[in-house]
């Protein structure tokens with residue numbers, strides 16, 4: 001909980017005098033000296049999605065491993081039209097390939113190996129079968145409809161770099177490269193809690209003055225999506241000793257992420273509790289809307305990231321700070337947030353000073369035009385759910401007009417891994 005006359009914690013690392021801290025600076029401080037977890041494990045491709053490769057992977061074979069036909073048809077011994085005498089039948093997977101001579105053809109089904117002597121593969125739709133003289137094809141360029149051995153990658157080629165976070169595309173590639181098990185880094189272990197006397201577990205009956213904890217389910221899902229192993233520490237009260245005890249108990253994790261209790265009122269105990277527990281921490285006001293107050297630090301092996309309580313602020317902290325933190329711990333290359341250039345569908349009366357993220361909807365049309373949802377607010381969830389993504393404007397931008405250029409971040413890029 002916060003009070004309006006909130007005193008800020010005195011902190012030598014806090015840049016209050018110098019104004020608000022840039023998101024990049026706050027992120028750099030949070031990430032300073034964070035090393036990837038070093039343990040690795042071997043997992044089957046069927047359990048590898050979301051994991052981070054510990055080593056660069058070399059292909060064990062060429063892909064395709066042999067020249068193969070891309071279509072159902074006839075492998076013909078010359079440029080056509082023939083006729084070509086059909087001397088064999090090869091479905092996918094067949095071995096024992098005949099040699100095809102100049103006046104000959106072989107019946108081939110998609111995926112079959114192309115025997116020596118084949119000039120090109122004629123699609124069956126373009127061929128005519130003469131019962132006496134054989135198959136008559138169109139005129140064909142050499143190699144037409146043949147996928148050449150090694151045209152995708154060659155044996156020994158580095159197909160994926162260490163640090164790649166595996167998604168379904170990578171799994172297909174690894175399998176094609178002859179790999180069934182990969183060395184991945186251990187998942188970063190992240191402890192997660194929400195702080196606040198007013199918080200109720202989701203599903204619990206309503207009570208006077210209480211609200212349900214939205215942040216823990218949201219952040220748990222976000223962290224899991226980033227590849228972390230989340231350990232739920234539940235709800236903690238606005239009591240410093242209780243929070244300190246929980247932080248001490250979680251000091252062997254790789255990270256502790258929490259929300260609530262960071263804005264600096266007499267009921268905001270996260271920074272004090274971190275110090276009581278023997279950790280170090282700093283409080284910052286970030287030039288970010290939503291998500292201004294932030295506490296970062298460390299205890300034991302755990303890097304701590306304590307986010308503001310308002311759900312939209314906690315979400316912004318999740319993708320701006322927790323995401324690169326988990327990526328760093330996981331040893332993953334983090335390309336940062338991907339945004340698309342877009343134009344505003346309507347004006348936006350805003351003041352400069354903080355980088356801002358606002359829920360927005362895509363407008364149908366040939367150009368990327370985005371409509372900011374009115375009255376978003378850092379405590380409101382309906383605009384967030386109605387939106388297709390977030391509009392981002394820089395710290396220095398003032399009021400914006402219809403058609404002004406903005407960045408748009410689709411939720412698929414923010415909320416997914």
Ligand SMILES: Nc1nc2c(c(=O)[nH]1)N[C@H]1C(S)=C(S)[C@@H](COP(=O)(O)OP(=O)(O)OC[C@H]3O[C@@H](n4cnc5c(N)ncnc54)[C@H](O)[C@@H]3O)O[C@H]1N2
Nearest residue numbers: 001002004006194213214215260261262263308309310313
């Ligand atoms: N005098 C000032 N007051 C506030 C300032 C300020 O600059 N001066 N900043 C505001 C901003 S911005 C934010 S964000 C909040 C952050 O405060 P805390 O991190 O200390 O968070 P709380 O006070 O505990 O909670 C804020 C708000 O969010 C609700 N909340 C908290 N946790 C959850 C949760 N897990 N799920 C759903 N909702 C949650 C809480 O009940 C409060 O309503 O401070 C402002 N105040």
Ligand code: MOO
Nearest residue numbers: 290291292313378
């Ligand atoms: O961090 Mo606060 O939500 O900017 O509202």
